Amino acid sequence: MLRSHDSRGIWTNMAAHGRESGRRRTPDPLLLALRLGPFFASCALYFLLWLPSDEPSWTSALVKCLPVLCLALLVHTTAPSGPYGRFIWVGLLCSALGDVFLIWPDQFLFGTTAFAAAHLFYVRALGWLPLRPALLGSVLATFGLYFGVLQPHLPSSLHLPTLVYAAVLGLMLWRALARGTPAALGGLLFSVSDTVLAWDTFVRPLPAGRLIVMVTYYSAQALLALSAVDS
Template sequence: MLTEVVVLSREQAAEHHPNSFLLVRPLRGARSPQSVAGPQSHWPPSEAAGGDSSSMDTRARDLPREPGLIAHILRVAWSLSPFLLTCAAYFWFWIPEAPPSLTGALVKCLPVLSLVLFLRVQAPRGRYTTLLQAALLCSAGGDACLIWPDGFLYGMAAFAGAHLLYVTAFGWRPPRLATLLPVGLACSLQYGLLLPHLPSDLALPVAAYGLVLATMLWRGLARGGSAGPGGLLFTLSDAVLAWDAFAWPLPHARLLVMSTYYAAQALIALSAVGGPRPKAS
């Protein structure tokens, strides 16, 4: 409908319409809304639909959403398939029960290495992703060292380096000092219970590693997202490993250690993957 807007003075407006200073008048020859929609229709369109604007908002919310999020989830899940397959291969061959070998070390490292490629494909490039990839590579080195009993200290050093990289990636803001207290108490209790069972030459290295691990857990919880659960599972995995190795054997300890460890690495890697990226216009 073609209309024209007529601006009236205050006196003219009082004569034509007491509540407005603007009048909308159809141009000569143009059809009014009633003539187009019929005598029973109303104006504006929200009233013609038989309701107010809130009903229109409700109907808009009920419309099917754009499937961008679902497609993004499917892409991420597909990119994780090498990680899942290599984890399945590790547990299928059950490497912890096999004699130490280069093949066993490779099979053990493959899930973590596949997460490096996953970040390359799915995560946006930047400092955070690069630090996570470096931490995963250090973790793979630690996995290989721990295949051999003589490589325990080397493996612990490699994982300490991985945790320091994770701490650098997570950052120091927000500080979340309230989270630091329970983390520090729990890790101190774990070390205090483990200390009587440690060899004297490992007491200091294990204490240093525990401090780095606790810092990683604190900063992961402070960052939020999947980094928090990832840090918790990593800490649980290391606690079970230390207790099984130095205190007393636990049933199915290796299965619990490796399943929580791989899940922890995957969750931390997923913290670098954001939502669906907007399409380029």
């Protein structure tokens, strides 16, 4: 009877441990806020200095990419081990590289390529399930309409690169929306940032256009990073 009772206790403990280990780990909100401190501080530094109107320099490049590097460090040190966190981390590093390239206008294609690579790593992290093909149709229709409006304003040399980048961005948005928050909101804000940037750059300047671009961009990256921390 004693052995039988002990066996039942062992199996009960094992089952409880299995249920506990299968649960999603919820980060402590206060600890997470503290770990986000460097990101918020570097964002504040960027907006206080407000470097977009300055001459391109390595200083402005560092200040611009520093918030994303802080997020990459957060994911690297906080996210649970596994492919999701690793691919988000690499995507953040590619984004930081894109930030550096885009400081110099003549490096636009290199910057676009770096961000396209970032989106592909995000797609790899987000995965293909649930598929939700109806979402893909909506995203393609929206991006196709926007590109049709934007295309006459683009230099001919940028028609194909912009189309390819829009397709990759749309792919990332589709997978982010399919996965759900916070990645979905991150994907939406990234799309808003890039569409406003394209309009402000190639069609006509928008009031506070650059401010909108950077606020939505940093917010998008933070949400994608948090999706890895909470994965």
